[in-house]
Amino acid sequence: MLKDFEPRETEDKEQLKAEIKQLKERLIAQPQQLRDKKLPVLVLLEGWAAAGKGSLLKELISELDPRFYNVQSMLVEPESEARYPFLYPYAAAIPENGKIMFLDSGWMEGAVTKFLRHEITKSEYRRRIRMVNEFERQLRDGGYILLKIFMHIPKEEQYKRLAALTDHRDTEWRVTDADLWQHREYNRFLEAYDEFMDRTDNAVPWHVVDGTHRKTAVRDAMRLLVTQIDEALDVGRYVGDPFEETFPLRKMPKLSEVDLSPTIADEDYKKELKRLQKRLSELHNEIYRKKIPVILCYEGWDAAGKGGNIRRVAYPLDPRGFDVQPIASPEPHELNRQYLWRFWTHLPRTGHITIFDRTWYGRVMVERLEGFCSEKDWQRAYNEINEFERQLTDWGAVVIKFWIHIDQDTQLARFTDRQNTPEKQWKITDEDWRNREKWPQYEVAVDEMLEKTSTKNAPWYIIESNDKKYARIRTLEIIVKALEKACANRFAQLAGED
Amino acid sequence: MLKDFEPRETEDKEQLKAEIKQLKERLIAQPQQLRDKKLPVLVLLEGWAAAGKGSLLKELISELDPRFYNVQSMLVEPESEARYPFLYPYAAAIPENGKIMFLDSGWMEGAVTKFLRHEITKSEYRRRIRMVNEFERQLRDGGYILLKIFMHIPKEEQYKRLAALTDHRDTEWRVTDADLWQHREYNRFLEAYDEFMDRTDNAVPWHVVDGTHRKTAVRDAMRLLVTQIDEALDVGRYVGDPFEETFPLRKMPKLSEVDLSPTIADEDYKKELKRLQKRLSELHNEIYRKKIPVILCYEGWDAAGKGGNIRRVAYPLDPRGFDVQPIASPEPHELNRQYLWRFWTHLPRTGHITIFDRTWYGRVMVERLEGFCSEKDWQRAYNEINEFERQLTDWGAVVIKFWIHIDQDTQLARFTDRQNTPEKQWKITDEDWRNREKWPQYEVAVDEMLEKTSTKNAPWYIIESNDKKYARIRTLEIIVKALEKACANRFAQLAGED
Numbered sequence: 001m002l003k004d005f006e007p008r009e010t011e012d013k014e015q016l017k018a019e020i021k022q023l024k025e026r027l028i029a030q031p032q033q034l035r036d037k038k039l040p041v042l043v044l045l046e047g048w049a050a051a052g053k054g055s056l057l058k059e060l061i062s063e064l065d066p067r068f069y070n071v072q073s074m075l076v077e078p079e080s081e082a083r084y085p086f087l088y089p090y091a092a093a094i095p096e097n098g099k100i101m102f103l104d105s106g107w108m109e110g111a112v113t114k115f116l117r118h119e120i121t122k123s124e125y126r127r128r129i130r131m132v133n134e135f136e137r138q139l140r141d142g143g144y145i146l147l148k149i150f151m152h153i154p155k156e157e158q159y160k161r162l163a164a165l166t167d168h169r170d171t172e173w174r175v176t177d178a179d180l181w182q183h184r185e186y187n188r189f190l191e192a193y194d195e196f197m198d199r200t201d202n203a204v205p206w207h208v209v210d211g212t213h214r215k216t217a218v219r220d221a222m223r224l225l226v227t228q229i230d231e232a233l234d235v236g237r238y239v240g241d242p243f244e245e246t247f248p249l250r251k252m253p254k255l256s257e258v259d260l261s262p263t264i265a266d267e268d269y270k271k272e273l274k275r276l277q278k279r280l281s282e283l284h285n286e287i288y289r290k291k292i293p294v295i296l297c298y299e300g301w302d303a304a305g306k307g308g309n310i311r312r313v314a315y316p317l318d319p320r321g322f323d324v325q326p327i328a329s330p331e332p333h334e335l336n337r338q339y340l341w342r343f344w345t346h347l348p349r350t351g352h353i354t355i356f357d358r359t360w361y362g363r364v365m366v367e368r369l370e371g372f373c374s375e376k377d378w379q380r381a382y383n384e385i386n387e388f389e390r391q392l393t394d395w396g397a398v399v400i401k402f403w404i405h406i407d408q409d410t411q412l413a414r415f416t417d418r419q420n421t422p423e424k425q426w427k428i429t430d431e432d433w434r435n436r437e438k439w440p441q442y443e444v445a446v447d448e449m450l451e452k453t454s455t456k457n458a459p460w461y462i463i464e465s466n467d468k469k470y471a472r473i474r475t476l477e478i479i480v481k482a483l484e485k486a487c488a489n490r491f492a493q494l495a496g497e498d
Numbered sequence: 499m500l501k502d503f504e505p506r507e508t509e510d511k512e513q514l515k516a517e518i519k520q521l522k523e524r525l526i527a528q529p530q531q532l533r534d535k536k537l538p539v540l541v542l543l544e545g546w547a548a549a550g551k552g553s554l555l556k557e558l559i560s561e562l563d564p565r566f567y568n569v570q571s572m573l574v575e576p577e578s579e580a581r582y583p584f585l586y587p588y589a590a591a592i593p594e595n596g597k598i599m600f601l602d603s604g605w606m607e608g609a610v611t612k613f614l615r616h617e618i619t620k621s622e623y624r625r626r627i628r629m630v631n632e633f634e635r636q637l638r639d640g641g642y643i644l645l646k647i648f649m650h651i652p653k654e655e656q657y658k659r660l661a662a663l664t665d666h667r668d669t670e671w672r673v674t675d676a677d678l679w680q681h682r683e684y685n686r687f688l689e690a691y692d693e694f695m696d697r698t699d700n701a702v703p704w705h706v707v708d709g710t711h712r713k714t715a716v717r718d719a720m721r722l723l724v725t726q727i728d729e730a731l732d733v734g735r736y737v738g739d740p741f742e743e744t745f746p747l748r749k750m751p752k753l754s755e756v757d758l759s760p761t762i763a764d765e766d767y768k769k770e771l772k773r774l775q776k777r778l779s780e781l782h783n784e785i786y787r788k789k790i791p792v793i794l795c796y797e798g799w800d801a802a803g804k805g806g807n808i809r810r811v812a813y814p815l816d817p818r819g820f821d822v823q824p825i826a827s828p829e830p831h832e833l834n835r836q837y838l839w840r841f842w843t844h845l846p847r848t849g850h851i852t853i854f855d856r857t858w859y860g861r862v863m864v865e866r867l868e869g870f871c872s873e874k875d876w877q878r879a880y881n882e883i884n885e886f887e888r889q890l891t892d893w894g895a896v897v898i899k900f901w902i903h904i905d906q907d908t909q910l911a912r913f914t915d916r917q918n919t920p921e922k923q924w925k926i927t928d929e930d931w932r933n934r935e936k937w938p939q940y941e942v943a944v945d946e947m948l949e950k951t952s953t954k955n956a957p958w959y960i961i962e963s964n965d966k967k968y969a970r971i972r973t974l975e976i977i978v979k980a981l982e983k984a985c986a987n988r989f990a991q992l993a994g995e996d
Contacts, residue, residue: 058815066822067822289668319600320555323568
């Protein structure tokens with residue numbers, strides 16, 4: 001992409017000015033239309049240091065009403081970089097429907113520079129390329145207008161610009177050591193950018209803009225933006241097709257095949273609970289020290305005993321090192337973004353545990369059954385979620401998913417008990433009764449979910465919870481075993497083994 | 499508070515266990531009542547290293563439904579500490595209505611340790627004590643149930659515990675250098691904690707809990723929490739009384755006295771605009787280098803020309819170094835917290851500029867006139883806002899507030915123009931017309947606001963905007979002058995002068 005790049009001829013100034021003026025006029029009118037059609041736009045600006053990304057941005061936003069756009073500089077803080085997955089800052093920065101987000105540098109910079117500095121291994125680099133492809137496809141399929149621009153300048157031009165900036169006290173801070181290093185290593189960067197763009201020119205194409213002449217660059221970039229928005233306004237929100245990648249899956253039984261009879265004697269329960277909680281408490285210290293992030297996902301029937309189960313798991317944990325995220329129906333600012341956004345932004349830091357009380361699987365259960373998303377949307381979600389979870393486990397996270405399972409009779413008994421016990425009444429709502437009527441439809445959806453998303457790296461466990469105590473011991477056992485394994489394997493993972 | 503502290507006698511174990519059990523039962527039932535009454539609870543847990551804050555927390559939350567509470571560790575990242583005002587992380591962490599937030603350490607630790615380490619000056623320390631008093635009063639007055647606990651252990655006990663932790667590989671990381679230093683300097687810390695608690699024992703009292711016997715500590719802390727919540731449930735949401743602190747104010751004219759005739763010739767406008775924008779661009783580099791945060795506030799009549807004014811100010815700025823925050827009506831998660839929360843969480847970092855397109859002054863304008871808050875609430879807000887802004891300028895921020903002013907005829911002309919121009923129609927809504935009918939009431943509110951909140955440190959400027967171009971030049975002049983002054987004064991401020 002860069003190697004065969006042909007620089008632009010110098011163009012007539014007046015002509016350029018007129019073109020830019022015209023483009024600006026179209027750009028002023030577009031945000032309201034984007035808002036009306038609830039279309040989100042994400043503009044990724046990558047490029048060489050001193051290529052003029054800043055002044056390009058300035059021109060792009062100069063006529064925009066501030067209510068419609070945001071700019072975010074993605075020079076990631078090293079702290080955050082080390083404690084969250086690679087895509088975390090970018091996933092957190094995606095715009096709401098009807099808004100334009102401009103990112104100043106992004107995931108290409110976050111992969112290429114790290115790799116050239118030997119801060120990530122070759123296999124991690126390859127993984128990042130895969131993750132970027134997944135991320136971009138998911139955004140596109142979720143209706144995002146994604147524009148990727150690379151601002152290009154030749155080595156000599158970069159030299160001139162960096163030298164000019166360094167000459168003045170109020171601008172010299174703009175030239176970082178990283179910029180100077182990039183300049184010295186220009187050819188290696190060229191090679192690497194080129195390769196990265198080649199490998200990520202898939203769901204969403206790259207556009208190289210010649211940054212040598214500022215006005216030409218502005219015109220070219222603005223034209224790309226205006227045209228792309230116009231096209232999207234014309235065609236309407238894109239909804240991606242379902243697709244099927246092969247993930248290594250664990251064979252799951254149908255819910256109806258699960259034997260719900262297991263119970264535990266009270267005495268054994270107390271003994272086991274104590275033993276497992278003690279062990280979990282020790283492991284919590286160890287995962288903190290080894291910086292392993294842990295994500296525990298709870299799904300299950302209403303009144304299956306999720307809450308009490310979570311409390312037993314949480315009790316031995318240091319409250320400073322874990323978080324329970326109760327997932328209710330999305331608020332407006334969550335509903336207005338890709339559905340995984342509200343989970344991305346609530347991931348644990350390394351060494352911490354997050355327990356999700358209901359999860360992103362709402363997409364293929366309640367959202368599917370209540371029609372809160374289109375059929376294509378939930379059908380696509382199985383693979384999107386598998387990708388998301390693989391990104392988490394590749395980062396080093398332990399991901400465990402529990403389906404807390406009971407039968408219909410048990411649910412009825414517990415509902416009735418709640419109804420008849422004053423201090424439990426708040427726990428039972430009309431919606432619970434309505435959901436109960438949809439048990440057969442839910443069962444179909446859950447079976448499909450378990451079948452399609454129980455990956456080797458992020459498996460599902462069906463927990464027999466007719467006896468809640470038995471269920472608690474089972475989840476604790478599974479968690480303890482998984483954490484022990486993760487602690488034992490940590491070295492291999494740090495060494496960058498696949 | 500600590501010096502005259504009498505340690506508790508050892509108590510009967512069975513008796514303690516029974517008491518804790520009883521308290522837990524009450525604690526389980528309270529969250530639903532808090533939710534029904536929309537009462538937020540903030541529990542601040544301060545205390546010595548190894549005093550047992552963690553295990554106390556564990557007990558406090560052990561029976562709580564995770565949907566009702568959160569725990570946040572406030573060991574502030576040095577990065578954030580350096581780039582945001584002192585109270586920022588705590589203000590950002592306040593709970594929503596109906597939720598309980600437990601803070602593990604907080605503003606006392608953030609002031610005392612810094613001071614003892616000579617990382618802040620004596621005068622900054624005194625300022626922090628003042629800010630804490632303001633912050634706590636504002637929360638209380640805003641209906642927050644605030645419980646402040648200090649976990650106390652004697653020096654010998656701390657020694658034993660730190661030594662035990664250090665003895666085991668999986669717990670030794672828990673003992674930080676800061677903990678060891680605190681232990682060596684125990685007596686100085688004792689003195690300092692004592693003084694801090696004395697000076698902040700005002701709107702919200704301190705409670706010292708003896709941490710020597712864990713079960714006793716749990717019982718004592720839990721009793722405080724349960725009792726305090728019960729009291730609040732009984733009495734209902736507290737609404738603080740208006741109060742008047744003397745701030746040094748600038749004398750403001752009434753709006754009706756403002757001469758709106760000034761205009762600027764087109765040629766002068768172009769020349770001045772160019773000159774001022776160039777200067778502002780230079781200053782943006784300088785404030786970035788000098789790490790000065792800048793907060794520009796825009797309020798004004800509908801159609802007064804805020805948007806175009808903001809665009810002219812933003813144009814010369816580097817998009818990576820500023821942010822425009824359009825303030826619309828609050829979303830549910832914003833409405834459910836103290837009204838300044840959504841502004842606290844959108845402050846600029848040092849060296850950055852945030853332009854607020856509408857501000858926290860909505861409290862004393864639209865919220866006052868539409869009855870979105872009680873009379874006491876908006877009457878109290880003048881002082882609360884003055885305090886908030888003083889906290890910002892004490893931090894080193896430049897705070898400038900513009901009232902973009904026009905007369906009623908001009909507004910009518912612009913409304914009519916919007917109505918009749920297809921591409922401007924989206925800008926005019928029925929609400930604008932309704933607001934226009936309330937012009938006289940708004941004028942009273944704005945006059946009162948300008949009179950009571952134009953402090954020397956964060957002044958209001960009434961900008962004559964019948965001629966929009968004149969208004970743009972005026973705001974640019976004011977901003978440029980203020981930034982020049984701030985850049986010149988930066989050294990004095992860094993040296994900790996008052």
